[in-house]
Amino acid sequence: SAVISQKPSRDICQRGTSLTIQCQVDSQVTMMFWYRQQPGQSLTLIATANQGSEATYESGFVIDKFPISRPNLTFSTLTVSNMSPEDSSIYLCSGAPPIVSGETQYFGPGTRLLVL
Amino acid sequence: GENVEQHPSTLSVQEGDSAVIKCTYSDSASNYFPWYKQELGKRPQLIIDIRSNVGEKKDQRIAVTLNKTAKHFSLHITETQPEDSAVYFCAASGSNTGKLIFGQGTTLQVKP
Numbered sequence: 001s002a003v004i005s006q007k008p009s010r011d012i013c014q015r016g017t018s019l020t021i022q023c024q025v026d027s028q029v030t031m032m033f034w035y036r037q038q039p040g041q042s043l044t045l046i047a048t049a050n051q052g053s054e055a056t057y058e059s060g061f062v063i064d065k066f067p068i069s070r071p072n073l074t075f076s077t078l079t080v081s082n083m084s085p086e087d088s089s090i091y092l093c094s095g096a097p098p099i100v101s102g103e104t105q106y107f108g109p110g111t112r113l114l115v116l
Numbered sequence: 117g118e119n120v121e122q123h124p125s126t127l128s129v130q131e132g133d134s135a136v137i138k139c140t141y142s143d144s145a146s147n148y149f150p151w152y153k154q155e156l157g158k159r160p161q162l163i164i165d166i167r168s169n170v171g172e173k174k175d176q177r178i179a180v181t182l183n184k185t186a187k188h189f190s191l192h193i194t195e196t197q198p199e200d201s202a203v204y205f206c207a208a209s210g211s212n213t214g215k216l217i218f219g220q221g222t223t224l225q226v227k228p
Binding site: 030031033041042043044045048058059092094096104105106107108109110 | 165215218
């Protein structure tokens with residue numbers, strides 16, 4: 001399985017500011033994704049991080065609010081822009097190794113964000 | 117788009133009993149169905165998955181069944197132990213997008 005790390009593990013931010021979360025995978029993966037998990041809730045897909053091109057966003061999520069980069073096959077960033085308290089959540093990245101058709105996903109440890 | 121419904125939202129069993137969690141999905145093109153276990157404060161961990169070309173898969177005390185006609189799949193845990201206590205999520209994926217759509221989650225409590 002792929003080993004996935006995220007930085008920072010947690011942060012407390014002021015409203016109106018932005019935070020960039022980094023996701024690093026130890027081996028090349030075909031697909032990387034970003035999810036949000038609000039307290040006590042399930043995981044909601046934010047977007048698919050595409051290598052070398054613009055991310056593909058799910059309904060309800062827009063690039064201006066959640067810009068995503070993926071410069072290579074093992075690294076991606078998610079920025080939470082112009083934060084409000086409603087953005088307080090856990091943000092998780094996931095990666096899918098190519099050997100299993102890009103479906104089996106492994107998750108990073110998550111970034112716990114609190115916006116004051 | 118795909119929608120995944122999961123039941124029950126909470127489940128309490130005695131140690132040694134079996135636990136069953138059920139999910140239904142809406143998109144008939146879905147062909148991959150993983151189950152994740154999430155302990156408090158930790159990342160989701162894949163525990164078992166099944167693809168649409170099989171009806172059942174088993175790994176020790178854990179099994180998953182899939183009924184493509186009815187569009188539902190279930191997780192079965194036998195001989196439950198206190199360390200099985202966690203939140204379990206089902207998910208569905210299809211059309212080679214790799215995107216996972218998650219159910220709402222089931223909080224399983226195994227009482228010693």
